[in-house]
Amino acid sequence: KAGVTQTPRYLIKTRGQQVTLSCSPISGHRSVSWYQQTPGQGLQFLFEYFSETQRNKGNFPGRFSGRQFSNSRSEMNVSTLELGDSALYLCASKRASGEQYFGPGTRLTVT
Amino acid sequence: GQQVMQIPQYQHVQEGEDFTTYCNSSTTLSNIQWYKQRPGGHPVFLIQLVKSGEVKKQKRLTFQFGEAKKNSSLHITATQTTDVGTYFCAKGGNTGNQFYFGTGTSLTVIP
Numbered sequence: 001k002a003g004v005t006q007t008p009r010y011l012i013k014t015r016g017q018q019v020t021l022s023c024s025p026i027s028g029h030r031s032v033s034w035y036q037q038t039p040g041q042g043l044q045f046l047f048e049y050f051s052e053t054q055r056n057k058g059n060f061p062g063r064f065s066g067r068q069f070s071n072s073r074s075e076m077n078v079s080t081l082e083l084g085d086s087a088l089y090l091c092a093s094k095r096a097s098g099e100q101y102f103g104p105g106t107r108l109t110v111t
Numbered sequence: 112g113q114q115v116m117q118i119p120q121y122q123h124v125q126e127g128e129d130f131t132t133y134c135n136s137s138t139t140l141s142n143i144q145w146y147k148q149r150p151g152g153h154p155v156f157l158i159q160l161v162k163s164g165e166v167k168k169q170k171r172l173t174f175q176f177g178e179a180k181k182n183s184s185l186h187i188t189a190t191q192t193t194d195v196g197t198y199f200c201a202k203g204g205n206t207g208n209q210f211y212f213g214t215g216t217s218l219t220v221i222p
Contacts, residue, residue, distance in 0.1 A: 050208065098144070099159060100156055
């Protein structure tokens with residue numbers, strides 16, 4: 001089976017812009033979670049989608065949003081980018097038994 | 112909150128020595144997962160523990176879940192240079208569908 005794919009792998013944006021990141025889960029996995037990883041805050045849960053519905057949301061401002069499509073692919077959007085949004089954004093595809101399989105991540109740099 | 116404390120934050124060992132990282136929570140955990148992230152890589156799922164007092168082994172790795180389900184540990188016997196990376200525990204949230212990661216333990220193995 002192909003693993004989790006994320007696009008793009010790298011992004012450079014300026015403050016105030018918005019960005020959309022994409023994640024394709026492992027075939028057959030219906031749950032997709034997003035995480036933000038920074039050196040200072042570590043790995044933080046953003047949100048989780050299952051069958052096109054957001055089931056859980058972490059403690060992030062409303063500028064962070066996401067969605068999931070009928071084929072389980074997911075996107076996350078960050079609007080009005082701030083310098084502090086620079087991070088590695090990881091997508092994880094989850095089996096029903098709970099194991100999460102992470103994609104390679106998107107490295108976002110906000111200047 | 113949802114923070115999971117891990118100790119130590121850093122560990123340097125000589126190749127062949129043992130290594131242990133501990134994960135502690137102030138609340139009872141429904142389950143706990145362990146991940147390894149190599150430098151420049153993404154988290155890779157290692158194991159999930161669900162039962163009180165559970166012990167699971169994977170070659171040189173031993174995972175334990177405390178009797179009170181408030182702590183967990185990962186022990187590596189006779190470390191090798193391939194064990195280098197950051198080891199994270201992750202606790203399941205209230206619904207079991209979201210996971211909150213610990214602060215991580217960065218392991219350096221000196222050949």
